[in-house]
Amino acid sequence: MSDLKAKLGLNVFKPLPSPHIRIRPGMERDPRLKAAVRACPAGLYAEGADGVITLTIDGCLECGTCRIACGTAVLEWGYPEGGGGIQYRFG
Amino acid sequence: MPESSAKGRQKSCLPDGAGSAKRRLERKNQFFIRLFMEKFDVIVVGAGLAGLAAAWTLAGEGVEVVVLERGDYPGAKNVSGGRLYLNPVRDLFPGLWDEAPLERAIVREGASLMARNRSVTFHYTGSELRSDTPQSFSVLRSKFDRWFSERVEERGGMILAKTLVTDLLHENGRVCGVVAGGDELRADVVVACDGVLSLIPERAGLRAPGRPHDYAVGIKEVIQLDRNRINDRFNVADGEGAAHLYAGDITKGLFGGGFLYTNAESVSLGLVVSIEDIAREAAAGDAPSLFEAFKARPEIEPLIRGGQTVEYGAHVIPEGGYRSLSRLAGDGILVAGDSAGFALNLGFTVRGMEYALASGYYAAKAVIEAKKAGRYDAATLAVYRQSLEESFVLHDFQTFKDTPQVLANPHLFGHYPELIGNLMRDLYTVPAGPKSPIFTTLRRHLTLGELWTMLMDAKGVTKI
Numbered sequence: 001m002s003d004l005k006a007k008l009g010l011n012v013f014k015p016l017p018s019p020h021i022r023i024r025p026g027m028e029r030d031p032r033l034k035a036a037v038r039a040c041p042a043g044l045y046a047e048g049a050d051g052v053i054t055l056t057i058d059g060c061l062e063c064g065t066c067r068i069a070c071g072t073a074v075l076e077w078g079y080p081e082g083g084g085g086i087q088y089r090f091g
Numbered sequence: 092m093p094e095s096s097a098k099g100r101q102k103s104c105l106p107d108g109a110g111s112a113k114r115r116l117e118r119k120n121q122f123f124i125r126l127f128m129e130k131f132d133v134i135v136v137g138a139g140l141a142g143l144a145a146a147w148t149l150a151g152e153g154v155e156v157v158v159l160e161r162g163d164y165p166g167a168k169n170v171s172g173g174r175l176y177l178n179p180v181r182d183l184f185p186g187l188w189d190e191a192p193l194e195r196a197i198v199r200e201g202a203s204l205m206a207r208n209r210s211v212t213f214h215y216t217g218s219e220l221r222s223d224t225p226q227s228f229s230v231l232r233s234k235f236d237r238w239f240s241e242r243v244e245e246r247g248g249m250i251l252a253k254t255l256v257t258d259l260l261h262e263n264g265r266v267c268g269v270v271a272g273g274d275e276l277r278a279d280v281v282v283a284c285d286g287v288l289s290l291i292p293e294r295a296g297l298r299a300p301g302r303p304h305d306y307a308v309g310i311k312e313v314i315q316l317d318r319n320r321i322n323d324r325f326n327v328a329d330g331e332g333a334a335h336l337y338a339g340d341i342t343k344g345l346f347g348g349g350f351l352y353t354n355a356e357s358v359s360l361g362l363v364v365s366i367e368d369i370a371r372e373a374a375a376g377d378a379p380s381l382f383e384a385f386k387a388r389p390e391i392e393p394l395i396r397g398g399q400t401v402e403y404g405a406h407v408i409p410e411g412g413y414r415s416l417s418r419l420a421g422d423g424i425l426v427a428g429d430s431a432g433f434a435l436n437l438g439f440t441v442r443g444m445e446y447a448l449a450s451g452y453y454a455a456k457a458v459i460e461a462k463k464a465g466r467y468d469a470a471t472l473a474v475y476r477q478s479l480e481e482s483f484v485l486h487d488f489q490t491f492k493d494t495p496q497v498l499a500n501p502h503l504f505g506h507y508p509e510l511i512g513n514l515m516r517d518l519y520t521v522p523a524g525p526k527s528p529i530f531t532t533l534r535r536h537l538t539l540g541e542l543w544t545m546l547m548d549a550k551g552v553t554k555i
Contacts, residue, residue, distance in 0.1 A: 004379050007312070007403040014163070035303070035370030038377045041310045041405035062168060063405035064288040065308040065378075068301050069370045079161055079290075082272060083253030087167040090313040090357070090402045091232035 004043050008059040012087045019057040020080040021066065027074045028052045035069035062086055122157070122249055126276055131157055133458055134269055134278040136256045136291050138165035139232075140444050141428025142284030143239045144451030145458075147184065150248030152459055158240070158248065159271050161255040166236030168286075170406040171444060172309060173352045173359040174334055176227045179483045180448045192238050194354035195332025196225035199325065202439065203390060205339035205349075206512030210390050221331070229332050229352040229359065230444070231313070256285065259294050265422035265468065266295055280423055280467045282454050284447075287407045287429040289417055295424050298417040303367035305411030305432075307347055310382045311361035314398035318356050324394055325353050336439070339508030341385045342368075343375035346410075346499050349385050350441070351394065358395055360386065363408060363441075365499075408443070409434040413492035419479070420457075420472040427454045433484065435491055437555070438498055446484055453478045493554040502548055510536060 023033065033053040036045040042059045045066065062085055067077040079085075125131055133149055135142045138160035149156040162168040174197065181188060198220045203212040220226065240250050260268035260275055268277035269291075283291040287306070292298045318329065325333040337349035347364035362382045369378055376384075385391060409415065409432040416432040419425065427433070427450035434443035457475035461467050479485040514536040518529065527535075 003383065007400060010400060010402055011404075035366075038373065038375075039308060039366055039369045041308060041378050041382075043377065043379050061403075061405040063170075063308060064286075064407040065366060065405065067288060068303055068306045068407060069366050072300060078257075079255055082161045082255040083163055085168075086404075087163045088170060088233045088402065088404055090234070091166055091169045091171065091236070091404065 005059075008042055011059075011061075012089060013059070014084050014087060016057065016080050016084045019055075020078045020085070021055065021057060021060065022076040023053065023055055024074055024076055028054070030074045032070045032074045036066040036075075039065050039069045041065065060085065125155070126157055126249075126251075127274060130268075130277040130279070131155055132279050132462065133157070133282060134159060134276060134280075135282045135284055136269060137284040137286055137428075137430070138162070138236060138240055138250060138252070139169050139284055139286060139428055140236065140239070140447035141430070141433075141451035141454070142282065143236060143243055144184070144448045145282050145284065145427060145455040146243045146248040146250075146451075147187070147239070147246060148452050148455035149458060150243055150246035152455075153247070154455075154459060154462065156248045158243065158250045159254045159256050159269065159276075160240075160250060160252045162252060164237055164252050165240035165250060166233035167252075169232040169236050170309070170311065170404040171230065171232050172311065172350050172361055172363075172441060173229050173231060173354065174227055174441075175230050175444045176440070176442060177224070177445070178226050180445045180452075181224070183449060183452045187239075187242065192234050193228035193230055194352075195229050195327070195330060196220075197227045197229060197334045197352075198225070198327060198331045199333040201333065201335035203335065203337045203339075204508040204511055205337050205341050205388070205390070206508045207340045209512040209516055210339070210508075211511050211515050212390070227334075229334070229354050231354055231357075231359070256291065259291065259424070266424040280425065280458055280461065280472070282451075282458065283424060283426045283430050284428045284451060285430050287409055287434075289426070289430045289432075292417045292424075292426045292430055295421050297419075297421050297424070297426060301407075301415075303365075303370055305409065305415040306366045307363045307408045307410045308366055308369070308378060308405060309361055309363045309408050310378060310405045311359055311403075312382075312386070312400045313354075313357050313359055313402040313404070314395050315357045315401050316395065316398040320397070321353050321356070321358065327353065336441070337385070337390075338438075339504060341388065342381065342504055343372070344501055344505035345369060345372060345375055346501075346504060348504075349391075351391070357401065358398065360391070360395060365410065366407070408436075410436055410495060412436075412495040413488040414495075416488065419476045420469050422468045425454045425457060425472055425475055427451045433488075435487060435494075436498060437491060437494055446487075449482060449484050450479065453482060453484070491555065497551040497555050500548060500551060502544070506544075510541065
């Protein structure tokens with residue numbers, strides 16, 4: 001996991017005023033979110049021992065995998081405001 | 092007359108640079124007034140290949156066009172595996188390719204079946220790949236798209252970066268503009284090139300949200316490597332490159348595969364896996380771990396040894412083919428590129444960029460027709476679909492409409508790589524004792540049951 005953090009550290013990110021993706025309130029234990037724990041390329045979703053799934057938005061690659069995998073019933077999903085978030089230099 | 096002489100005088104008083112700066116400023120002011128207070132001819136959402144292709148074509152015909160891009164610069168949000176096939180699109184963009192920042196012409200193709208502990212590889216090269224007009228190039232999108240956007244600006248197209256489109260404007264049931272950064276921007280027609288998630292067409296009611304079955308996630312590292320090392324390791328010369336695809340155990344039996352493309356001074360190494368499969372199959376582990384395991388394979392590690400990873404990216408890829416395309420036109424709106432679902436995986440070739448370029452081009456042509464007619468309703472814009480049907484774009488999607496189902500056969504990602512790997516192992520092994528006859532070795536692996544499975548799978552293969 002630390003390898004992944006180091007790799008994300010190679011990317012250029014611009015700060016976001018607020019998270020552009022949120023788990024909808026009350027949905028933190030929804031089984032649909034487990035898909036994102038496995039599929040997120042940045043490993044930003046984690047499941048705690050209590051079954052609660054959390055999302056850390058820092059390092060988001062804005063790929064959209066979680067929106068497709070989990071759906072908008074459990075995720076409030078948007079792109080960051082213009083000029084924010086990841087800025088690919090190679091792409 | 093006095094007006095023109097005043098202009099002439101003014102021009103002669105100012106040095107050339109200042110004059111052109113002033114003209115640029117005036118043009119910019121006029122642009123902002125038109126865009127924010129009046130109405131634009133065409134708003135393109137997204138400066139990817141589809142959006143830039145549309146804008147390049149429109150601007151070339153003198154149509155007023157602005158591209159709204161959420162990234163800091165065009166290309167800042169764009170990730171591709173990294174291979175562009177030029178043949179289908181070369182003539183649609185005359186004069187564009189000579190100076191284009193393409194990485195390397197692909198002159199060597201490779202494919203590997205990856206079993207758990209072994210792999211079988213073949214290479215292909217041919218004189219046609221080394222011709223004066225190579226069929227494909229590796230590309231890095233942040234570099235290429237930024238350059239392409241400058242060519243659009245040269246032709247008079249406008250690019251507005253750092254601008255996120257959040258919604259569409261409607262009037263009498265038709266799209267008449269967008270909401271971006273809280274501002275309402277009006278246009279005769281909106282061309283949605285907003286990328287694979289297709290949020291704008293979703294807003295327009297042209298499609299439902301994407302289903303996991305129809306998408307894969309691609310994960311990629313750009314690994315910097317000395318130019319000469321690339322030449323030596325991949326058996327190519329300066330300007331020449333290699334492309335290699337991998338399938339099998341690297342996705343733990345899930346739909347997907349790996350790729351490696353050589354760039355001028357880096358390597359793009361990636362892994363693609365079905366979102367539906369990775370979400371469902373806990374045993375396969377998570378996507379980042381699959382990628383790490385792929386990278387550590389003895390077939391891969393020596394190729395990137397000593398390289399420096401400089402970027403870690405990911406992108407969703409449409410995999411549904413013809414059946415999961417979006418509706419392509421509505422009243423006041425067209426859809427192109429990934430946003431329409433224009434990507435096609437044929438196993439040996441995985442294509443998206445040339446469909447994006449071509450669909451952007453044909454969308455622009457449809458807009459030009461509509462402008463002549465003075466109507467932008469869905470019926471008038473339907474010429475877009477017709478021209479795509481006549482072009483390679485929808486021809487290909489129709490030809491290969493059954494391919495996604497055939498390629499989804501899990502045997503291709505587990506059973507066959509193991510079978511062929513084991514067969515090769517036994518053919519190559521020299522045991523301490525006597526070696527079995529080759530036919531016995533073949534029959535040990537290719538049993539009747541096995542041949543029956545192959546026959547059944549081959550029935551599907553006739554559809555591709």
